[in-house]
Amino acid sequence: MDWQEKLNQEGLRVTHPRRVVISVLEQSGTPLSPQAIHRRSLEAKEEIGLVSVYRTLDLLTELGLVRRVHGQNECQCYVLASPGHYHHLVCQHCGSAVEFSGMEDLSSLLAPIELETGFTINEHLLQFSGVCPECQRRTGYHDQE
Amino acid sequence: MDWQEKLNQEGLRVTHPRRVVISVLEQSGTPLSPQAIHRRSLEAKEEIGLVSVYRTLDLLTELGLVRRVHGQNECQCYVLASPGHYHHLVCQHCGSAVEFSGMEDLSSLLAPIELETGFTINEHLLQFSGVCPECQRRTGYHDQE
């Protein structure tokens, strides 16, 4: 089910600003701040209001169509969610982000922590940062900035 | 080595605002926003400027004495760092945070990911959220909010 169907299903409308936000996120692949998304929409001559960007991101996050990513500095960024993947790997140089698989066993690490702390764990946020292959090739850069 | 020695070592001064910020964080145990820290300092009749709170948090984070924690809503919170522990578990009810150990082997998960993606991984951000034992007892609440 794509995002338009999802919206319909919820009785929500497929509007111009929503189309633009999704399109910008699709083009990017990188986590973007609301401001960055707005800027790019203007650059693409698709003029939408900043307020709508905020509202759209809230909505799409609610629906699970985009995810919020917390970097060390930029703290309010959003990426399109590929369903089933919940972890990000972000390049410190160019900002590109990929999702990766193979962390299904993370949940097996949870049990000992729940035991140690007495917490019930419901959610987690995992994000790696490093240098992507492109940037390694281009710059010969490997270490942390 | 305590924080005062650490500052001296770096040629930095042990000042009133820095003492107050650390003290507030010690009292709390919970991650606090710069504003919250400032508010509490005033309540404790230890009047310091909000600007100094920001600057102190930046500094202490730099020195690894406090860590920044990203909640789902509150996004700019800080807790005192227990050395050697790097991961947080935050209660969705009361906001209390603990650091936990036993994730040393997280780095062993990195290799396959580096192989899959071609990235060089330098940093990671890992945070669990759930319900702390206190809140479980008080409310009988276990599931995600």
Place this chain on the structure above:
DNA sequence: ATTCTTATTGAAAAATATTTTCAATAAGGA
């Protein structure tokens, strides 16, 4: 103790980010 140097502070202003309000618009069913 006192003086000196300079890191640090706090107030104000500037810059930036986010939320609220509300009349005007347009999505999509009838």
Place this chain on the structure above:
DNA sequence: TCCTTATTGAAAATATTTTTCAATAAGAAT
């Protein structure tokens, strides 16, 4: 094509963070 109402965008309100700079105080030197 009309109608209902979810949604938009502009402006204002609010909140957050950073910058600037003269005044202060930490701590080394005397």
